[in-house]
């Protein structure tokens with residue numbers, strides 16, 4: 001009995017590892033870091049992708065997300081709030097946020 005149970009646990013562990021490897025170790029790490037960083041963003045932007053006064057930022061292609069954050073940083077796009085937020089983020093953090101929000105789907 002005990003043996004069987006632990007074997008099942010092993011199997012789910014290997015499956016989880018396999019899917020992490022498939023999507024690439026950096027992609028998985030980026031998403032995890034992005035999720036951590038997203039806590040600030042979701043105080044304003046809805047995770048559900050619903051438009052609640054402020055535009056949705058989920059499900060975008062990563063490149064578009066990174067480009068827009070760059071435009072805020074360079075003040076090419078207007079938004080005082082986003083100028084402040086974008087200027088505090090490193091490139092690495094923006095890439096991680098893009099990876100995380102990009103994998104979410106609006107519901």
Ligand code: HEC
Nearest residue numbers: 040041043044045054055056057068069079081082085097
């Ligand atoms: C204090 C509120 C607030 C916080 C916190 C915030 N934003 Fe924003 N964000 C805004 C507002 C306001 C806009 C402008 C929305 C508009 O133009 O309708 C915006 C716009 C954006 C856009 C462009 C959306 C579009 O459709 O053009 C992106 C991308 C974005 N924010 C990402 C982020 C990320 C990533 C974070 C967290 C690091 C974050 N925001 C945190 C308020 C916030």
